Amino acid sequence: xxxxxxxxxxxxxxxxxxxxxxxxxxxxxxxxxxxxxxxxxxxxxxxxxxxxxxxxxxxxxx
Numbered sequence: 001x002x003x004x005x006x007x008x009x010x011x012x013x014x015x016x017x018x019x020x021x022x023x024x025x026x027x028x029x030x031x032x033x034x035x036x037x038x039x040x041x042x043x044x045x046x047x048x049x050x051x052x053x054x055x056x057x058x059x060x061x062x
Contacts, residue, residue, distance in 0.1 A: 034041060
């Protein structure tokens with residue numbers, strides 16, 4: 001699936017059989033938003049990473 005913009009860029013999504021349907025829908029929503037509002041992107045910072053690590057430090061995944 002390819003999304004194209006009038007600003008000479010495109011985003012290609014490879015359809016992988018192991019990709020979950022829910023993840024695929026979520027990514028499609030994000031891509032559509034980025035294409036409509038490219039300035040809405042915010043760089044992922046070290047501070048964000050640290051905050052998330054702190055929040056997840058006590059989480060156990062089974």
